[in-house]
Structures are given as C-alpha cells and as structure tokens.
Amino acid sequence: MLEPLDFYFDFSSPYGYLASEKIDQLAARYGRQVSWRPILLGVVFKRTGAAPLTLVPLKGEYSRHDFARSARLLDVPYTHPANFPLATQHAARAYYWLHDENGEAARRFAQVLFRALYVERRDISDLDVVLELATRHGVDRDALFAALTGPALKERLQAECGAALDKGVFGSPYIIVDGEPFFGVDRLPQIERWLDSGGF
C-alpha cells in the first residue's frame, strides 16, 4: 500500500487553495491518496519569524499579482478575499471535528470552505459563516457549535500545528511525499516528476 501524500495548508493561504484544487487528481494519477491537514500559519510564523505574505513590503504587491496569475496558469477560479489575511481557526477546527467522523466528508468540506473564501468571497473567519456552510454540508449545527466553542477541539488543532512544526512545515502549501518535502504550489510539477520517477 502506497503512503498518502501529506498536504499541509492554511485556509487563509491562496496558494494552499490553488494546490487544493489539483493535489487529489495529481496524487490519483500515481495511485496515491492525500491526507489533508489544515494548520494555522500564525502558529508557524511565531517559530519562523515570518509575516503574512501580503503584508511584507514589495513581496506583498508581487504576491497579490501572482495569486491571480498562478490561478490562471492552473485554470482555477480565483477572486481575492475582501477580508485578508483572515483568522481560520474555526474553519480548521471544524475540519478536524468532521474528519474524526468521516474523512472523505471532511475533505469535501475543506473544498467547500476554500471555494466559499476564494470564489464566493465569503468571510470564513466568521463562526456563523462556518456553521452555515457546515449545515448546508449536512452537519448538525448545534453539535458543531458546541464542539467549536469547547476546549477539546482547540487543543486538537494546537496539537496538529505542533506536529506539523515537528515535520518541518513552515508555510502553505507544504506537501510531503514519502518523506520528501515540497513547499509552494509552484512545486506541483516537481511533485509530479518525483512521483513519476521515484526521485530526482
């Protein structure tokens, strides 16, 4: 049995969104599945000292230009969120809560969240928006609300972020293929080559 690819991302990462639209199909071409692992870049940046991309002088302007350009290159719809950067702890916690019930439903819900943010321009930092999207996705709103406002799920996400840091994850998307790390959506062609040839 081939190992799944580990796909680390923050819902607030445009490059993470672009990767999310491609990674499953890419992996499937090589008989692989993908383990989706949302994290909080805020936690990661405390370790690395980095700042949100769009807030960095010069790099911020380039990145806003490049989000749209990369989306065109990948043929993925993209509109820049009105509220950006944004807090994604509700989204990430909802993902893990759902994941423990049904991994495939959680993966599909992650896509719902990403597309709500980057296609429909919904503000998924808002707890009510996450609850609304989850309800439309067939989730019990009251149960999710109770979980999202309790301590266990908060600790769960903290543990996931800590485990990601232990794996060396410093950004989004960060994809690990059989122990080999790749950072950035622009590395998808390299990941494909790696899967195709078993290394380079």
Place this chain on the structure above:
Amino acid sequence: MLEPLDFYFDFSSPYGYLASEKIDQLAARYGRQVSWRPILLGVVFKRTGAAPLTLVPLKGEYSRHDFARSARLLDVPYTHPANFPLATQHAARAYYWLHDENGEAARRFAQVLFRALYVERRDISDLDVVLELATRHGVDRDALFAALTGPALKERLQAECGAALDKGVFGSPYIIVDGEPFFGVDRLPQIERWLDSGGF
C-alpha cells in the same frame, strides 16, 4: 527589437546561481538577451524585513536540502559554500566596473564568480579572491583594486540596489520579462511559457 530580460540576483543566492546557468539559453530560444544585474540582498532585506534563507528556522533546513535537489533537477553542479551566507559587495562592484567597459566580459565574469563559489568553493567575499579571479579573467588587477576601494563604485552599487527596489525586487533570482515579474528559479518554466505565449 525585443527587450532584454532583467535578471536580478545576489552572488550569495544559490537559486540565483542556478538561474544564472539557465537564463541566457532560455532567453535565446525566444530571441532575447539578458541584462544581468547583481544586487545586495542585505539592502533589500532592510526594506522587506526578511532574513537570509538559511538562517530562518525550519525554512533554513528545507532550503539547504532544496538547493542541492533543485541543482539535480536542473542538471547543474552544486556544492554548498563553506562560508555562507557571505558578503558579495566586492563581487557585485567588480561586475559593474567591468560592465561599463564590456558588458559581455562582465557577464562571463559573473559566471566565473558564481562557479568559483558554488563549484570550486572559493570564498568570493574575500577581496583578494575577487581580484585573483578577475586577473585570471584578463582584468588589470591594480585598476580594479583602485576602483573597488574608491567611493564611486560603492555609490554605483547602492544606486543599482535602489533602482532594483524601485522595480519591486525583493529576492534572488528576480526576473522581469516585458514588465512581468517572476521570483525564484522554480519559475523558469513559467518564464518559458510566458515568452512562448506572450502571457497567461
């Protein structure tokens, strides 16, 4: 007459070196020349708040792994320098001094400097090493020494760095094609596609 590509780099940048081994041939396939423009990342990082890649927690380990991996992917020889990161003002100033006499000789000297650092593991932060390499390259050592220790060339490099910042350059390599910016050696395939199709 098609415009040359602007190729900004720091001699201390491994990804800049890798790009330097490919950019002229890539551009030539589309009838383009390349204007090589060494800068100092130290000056750029003062504006952006960034730190040298290898000194960033987690990202540093990844980058050291990725320098060698990217070199294998591009089929370019690479050995990590013993002294790294390193100061490159002598190298960059020598480039511009030579450039004002003979642009093609300067471009070839830039390759001599890059290969001295990343293949032969010479410490090109050392003024004597730059002078030795220049002398072997046919340069008048005394004239270059006088220029490298005078104020004019220092100001010239400062002006080049300032002009690069004005163009939005925040890292190395940073390549501008007809006003379109691309950051990183992993964007070479995108640059090729851009040149081939006139945009995407």
